[in-house]
Amino acid sequence: MSEKLDFFATCAKGVEPLLAAELRALGLDAVRDTRGGATFAGPVAAGYRACLWSRLASRVLLPVARFHCPSPLDLYEGMRSVKWWEHLDTDGTLAVDFSASNSAITHAHFGALKAKDAIVDQFRDRLGRRPSVDTALPDLRVNVYLERDQATVSLDLSGEALHRRGYRVQGGKAPLKENLAAAILHSARWPAMAVDGAQLVDPMCGAGTLLVEGALMAADVAPGLGRERFGFSRWLGHDGQAWGALVAEARERQAAGVAGLAPDRIHGYDRDMRSVNALNENLYHAGLEDKVRVTRRAVEDTEPQPGPPGLVVVNPPYGERLGADDDLAALYAALGTALKVNFPGWRAAVFTGNPDLAHHLRLAADRKVTLYNGPIVCRLLHYGIG
Numbered sequence: 001m002s003e004k005l006d007f008f009a010t011c012a013k014g015v016e017p018l019l020a021a022e023l024r025a026l027g028l029d030a031v032r033d034t035r036g037g038a039t040f041a042g043p044v045a046a047g048y049r050a051c052l053w054s055r056l057a058s059r060v061l062l063p064v065a066r067f068h069c070p071s072p073l074d075l076y077e078g079m080r081s082v083k084w085w086e087h088l089d090t091d092g093t094l095a096v097d098f099s100a101s102n103s104a105i106t107h108a109h110f111g112a113l114k115a116k117d118a119i120v121d122q123f124r125d126r127l128g129r130r131p132s133v134d135t136a137l138p139d140l141r142v143n144v145y146l147e148r149d150q151a152t153v154s155l156d157l158s159g160e161a162l163h164r165r166g167y168r169v170q171g172g173k174a175p176l177k178e179n180l181a182a183a184i185l186h187s188a189r190w191p192a193m194a195v196d197g198a199q200l201v202d203p204m205c206g207a208g209t210l211l212v213e214g215a216l217m218a219a220d221v222a223p224g225l226g227r228e229r230f231g232f233s234r235w236l237g238h239d240g241q242a243w244g245a246l247v248a249e250a251r252e253r254q255a256a257g258v259a260g261l262a263p264d265r266i267h268g269y270d271r272d273m274r275s276v277n278a279l280n281e282n283l284y285h286a287g288l289e290d291k292v293r294v295t296r297r298a299v300e301d302t303e304p305q306p307g308p309p310g311l312v313v314v315n316p317p318y319g320e321r322l323g324a325d326d327d328l329a330a331l332y333a334a335l336g337t338a339l340k341v342n343f344p345g346w347r348a349a350v351f352t353g354n355p356d357l358a359h360h361l362r363l364a365a366d367r368k369v370t371l372y373n374g375p376i377v378c379r380l381l382h383y384g385i386g
C-alpha cells in the first residue's frame, strides 16, 4: 500500500508537543500536535515506523471513516459504511474500543457493542458467517472516538498499548509507565545529551524504567523491537515487506548502538535490594544487562563517576503509592544536598506528584513541565546544578 494515509498517534496529556517533536525527528511528514496526540501522514510504512520507534506514543491509529453520529442508529450505519472485509477475515477475531466526549452517546460499553454489532452483521449479511470477539488479543482492534457527535473510526495499528515494550518482568515499587519515563527523558533533552556521551544517573531508580528507557535511547534501540506482536500483524492490509525492512534496519541499528554504548555511562542506585534486582532483571530482558551499573546505595551517598557531567533523572517517592509514613521532606532535602554537593555542573530532572515536597530540594528550577502519571497531576522540574 503506497497511498498517502493520515495517522493519529495518541499520548498522555501534556506529552503532545514532545510527541510531535519525536515524530518529526523520526522523519515523519505533516506532523501536528493536537489534544491527546499528534497527526502525521505517509504510506503505511510511516504508521509502522511510529509503532516501532515512538517512545512516547500510546497508540498509533489509522482512521478509516468519519461521520456525524448523534444517535445509536447513526453509529450502526456509519460503522457499516466501512468495507470491513478488506481489513479482517470472516473467521478472524476483533475488539472495539469506544470513547466519547461531549456527545449524545456517552456509554462506552454500549457504544462498543453497537459498533461491534454493525461489523459482525455486515459479515453475516454478506457471507453468512461472522468474526468473533476477542478483547485480549484480537486480529483487528477497532477504535471508535466520538467528539461532539462526530465519529472517527480507526484501525489500531499498535494493538496492545505501545508502552508495553516486552522487557518489564519485575514491577518494583511504583514503576513509571515506559512512555511516561521516555517523555521525562525527552523533556530533559537526554537524547541529545546521550549523543554527546553524557552520563545518566538515577539515584532512586526502583525498577529502573527511566534508566532502561534512557539506555535504549543512548543505544539507538527501537522501543518496539522487543514486542512479539502489533495491531497490524494480522490485519489483511498488512504490508509485510515494508514492516520487514523497518525491522531489519532497526536490528542493524540496535547491534551497532548496543556495541557502542560504554558500560560506565549509566548508573542506578536504590536503597532497596529488591529494586536493584528488579532493574537487573529488566535490563536482562531489554538486552542491556552490561550497559547500566546498578548499586544498592542510599541517596546521600550517590556520586557521579569520573568523566564529563550529565543528567540526574529521578522520580522520588511522593506519598501516593509508597509508604506515607516515610519522612519525605527529609528525603527530598537529602536529595537536594546530594545534587548540590556531588553533582556540580550537571543537569537534573525531578519528577514528582507532590510539588510542595520539591521545595525541600532547595534548588531553583529553570523549567517546570506538567505531566500526568495516570490521573495524578505531576511536575517535572528541570535544574542546572550550580
Ligand SMILES: C[S@@+](CC[C@H](N)C(=O)[O-])C[C@H]1O[C@@H](n2cnc3c(N)ncnc32)[C@H](O)[C@@H]1O
Pocket: 171, 172, 173, 174, 175, 176, 177, 203, 204, 205, 206, 207, 208, 209, 210, 269, 270, 271, 272, 275, 297, 298, 299, 300, 315, 316, 317, 318, 331
Ligand atoms: C517512586 S520509586 C521509583 C520508581 C522508578 N522511577 C521506576 O519507574 O521503577 C522511588 C524509589 O526510591 C527508593 N528510595 C526511597 N528512599 C530512598 C533513599 N533514601 N535512598 C535511595 N533510594 C530510596 C525506593 O526504594 C523506590 O524504589
